[in-house]
Each structure stands twice: as C-alpha cells, then as structure tokens.
Amino acid sequence: MARAEIEIPDDLIRQLNKLDRTMDDIVTKTLDAGAETCVEPMRDSLRNRVSAEHKDGELVSALGKTTVRKSSRGNLNVKVGFNDPRRDGNINAKIANVLEHGGRGGRQPARPWLKPIRKQLEENARRAMEAEFSKEVRQTQ
Amino acid sequence: MSFSSIMKDVAAILTTLSIDYETGVYTAQPAPATFCVIIPGTETPECADDIPDNVVSTATIELYSTGNYLDVARKIMTQIVDNGLTLEGCEFVEKEPDTGYNHYAIDVSKTQTWEDIKWQQ
Numbered sequence: 001m002a003r004a005e006i007e008i009p010d011d012l013i014r015q016l017n018k019l020d021r022t023m024d025d026i027v028t029k030t031l032d033a034g035a036e037t038c039v040e041p042m043r044d045s046l047r048n049r050v051s052a053e054h055k056d057g058e059l060v061s062a063l064g065k066t067t068v069r070k071s072s073r074g075n076l077n078v079k080v081g082f083n084d085p086r087r088d089g090n091i092n093a094k095i096a097n098v099l100e101h102g103g104r105g106g107r108q109p110a111r112p113w114l115k116p117i118r119k120q121l122e123e124n125a126r127r128a129m130e131a132e133f134s135k136e137v138r139q140t141q
Numbered sequence: 142m143s144f145s146s147i148m149k150d151v152a153a154i155l156t157t158l159s160i161d162y163e164t165g166v167y168t169a170q171p172a173p174a175t176f177c178v179i180i181p182g183t184e185t186p187e188c189a190d191d192i193p194d195n196v197v198s199t200a201t202i203e204l205y206s207t208g209n210y211l212d213v214a215r216k217i218m219t220q221i222v223d224n225g226l227t228l229e230g231c232e233f234v235e236k237e238p239d240t241g242y243n244h245y246a247i248d249v250s251k252t253q254t255w256e257d258i259k260w261q262q
Contacts, residue, residue, distance in 0.1 A: 097234055101180075102178060102180065102203055103234070103244060105205060105242050106163070106166060106167030106178045107166060108166070109166045110178075110180045112180065112182065119185070
C-alpha cells in the first residue's frame with residue numbers, strides 16, 4: 001500500500017504552540033481594545049441625551065468598562081456598563097434604561113441614546129479588535 | 142410597492158389588534174390597562190456610489206400593561222412578521238414601581254428601496 005507522510009515544519013508547530021499558550025492573553029487584550037472604543041462614544045451620546053435638570057454628571061461618569069474576566073464556563077468576558085448604585089441609592093443602569101425607552105406609564109418620552117449609535121459601536125469595536133488581534137498574533141511569532 | 146412609513150405600518154398593526162397607542166408619549170388620562178407608545182428610531186440608508194439603495198427605518202413599540210403582557214406581546218410580534226416588517230428584538234424594560242405597569246419594548250425595522258422612498262413628482 002502506498003504511504004505518504006506529511007510533516008509540519010517545526011517552526012510552524014512552535015508558533016502554534018506558543019499561540020496556544022498565549023491565546024488567553026491575546027483574547028484579553030483584544031476584548032479590552034474592543035470595549036475601550038465603546039466607552040467614549042457612549043458617554044458622548046449619553047451626555048447629549050440627559051435632560052438638563054439631571055445633568056449632575058453622575059450617570060455619565062458612572063459609565064465605564066470592566067476588566068476582562070473569565071466566567072465559570074471559561075469564557076472571557078468584558079462589560080461596558082454602569083457603576084452602581086448612585087449616591088442617592090438609585091440605580092444608574094435603570095435610569096439609563098428609562099432614558100432609552102421612556103417610562104412613567106408612557107408619560108416620560110423616550111430619549112434613545114444607545115440605539116442610534118449601536119451599529120457604529122459594533123463597527124468600531126470590530127475594527128479595533130481585529131487590529132489588536134493581528135498585532136498580538138504577529139508579536140508571538 | 143408604494144411608500145408606507147414604518148410608523149404607519151406599526152400603527153395599523155396596533156389598530157388591528159385594538160390596542161390604544163400614541164406616538165412619542167402617552168397623554169390620554171387615565172391610561173388604559175394595556176397601551177403602546179410608538180417611538181420612531183433611525184433611518185439608515187445603505188449607499189452605493191452615494192445613492193441610497195435600501196433605507197432601513199426603525200421604530201420601537203413600548204408596550205405597557207398592568208397585567209400579563211406576554212400574550213399581547215406575542216400577538217404584536219406575530220403581526221409584525223406577518224406584515225413583512227422585521228422583528229429586531231424584544232426587551233423587558235422594568236416593572237414600574239410608581240405606576241405598576243410592566244414595560245416591554247419591541248424593536249421593529251423595515252427595509253425599503255430608495256425608489257419607494259424618494260419623492261415622486
């Protein structure tokens with residue numbers, strides 16, 4: 001019977017091994033880069049939509065990103081959201097949600113701040129993550 | 142296909158289902174047990190050579206209900222799909238502590254060609 005043996009070059013194996021070892025680190029940096037691009041546009045949009053009487057800046061300054069953490073299932077995750085609760089005991093995430101959707105039995109008009117920029121955020125994050133990932137992978141070689 | 146705005150389509154759906162609605166804010170007092178507020182969203186043209194090809198318009202149906210809203214929400218969702226609109230997503234916003242209403246948001250979008258949308262002289 002004919003036999004063929006294919007050997008993967010040692011260099012490639014070494015690189016793949018290294019990539020495997022450093023993947024968590026690379027993904028962490030990639031996720032962080034993606035989240036970073038979201039924070040400022042979200043703050044800007046929020047700043048524009050908060051009504052004048054509530055402009056104490058607490059909602060805007062509470063918006064930020066978490067560090068990248070590993071879930072119990074082993075997935076790496078990063079979140080962009082609000083630091084809660086507020087000084088007055090209210091919940092920032094809830095206020096932002098009511099701002100987005102309106103409330104008080106339909107009497108408070110919605111002032112969508114997230115939906116109009118969602119596509120743009122996605123696009124920015126994807127670009128930043130692609131760039132960061134490529135950069136990190138290149139560095140492992 | 143002739144032009145019909147997403148707001149008009151959504152309003153027609155809610156009328157069919159006999160659900161009270163207003164646009165932007167709900168002003169009628171006292172408010173009924175179940176009603177909707179339609180919020181217009183974005184209009185995003187998808188361009189090629191600076192000419193819009195398709196235009197995607199979005200709207201949100203804010204559903205308020207004092208009781209179980211699931212059946213109403215499902216009816217609205219079904220009508221949305223049956224009427225050729227796109228169901229973008231649903232979200233429970235909150236149970237409002239001051240009014241007792243359950244607040245549920247249904248995101249809808251509609252894609253129309255530029256030929257349908259542009260002003261015909």
